Amino acid sequence: MCDTREFCRSSRDSTMGINFDALGDVEHFEHISGDLLDLFKSREHTDVTFVVNGVRFHAHKVILAARCTYFRILLYGEMKEAYLGPEEEIPFLDTTPEAFELLLEYIYSGLIRNDNTLWLKVWLLS
Numbered sequence: 001m002c003d004t005r006e007f008c009r010s011s012r013d014s015t016m017g018i019n020f021d022a023l024g025d026v027e028h029f030e031h032i033s034g035d036l037l038d039l040f041k042s043r044e045h046t047d048v049t050f051v052v053n054g055v056r057f058h059a060h061k062v063i064l065a066a067r068c069t070y071f072r073i074l075l076y077g078e079m080k081e082a083y084l085g086p087e088e089e090i091p092f093l094d095t096t097p098e099a100f101e102l103l104l105e106y107i108y109s110g111l112i113r114n115d116n117t118l119w120l121k122v123w124l125l126s
Contacts, residue, residue, distance in 0.1 A: 036063065050090050052096065
């Protein structure tokens, strides 16, 4: 694991007089959440496509697998979807595009849009 303070110590002249031990830990959780959500919305570097009632959702296997056991099993386990090529699509039949998008937004960002009707549909997905 990369230690930011060690990187700063090695990459800057130590004569700057900065006491890196006094800085403490750096936390950028809100930035990570926003960056991941931006990545999802941008569709850059996606490697899996889901289709829900004709609507395509492009996503990143590794992010879905890291955040959700279901997707880890679906995309990297012994299920047939794990063996699909990047051009093939995975259909989801028992939900709406709005609920599936809300689920993906939550997986990527950890943020929940307050829409009780949609969350009921997301809950029914599980």
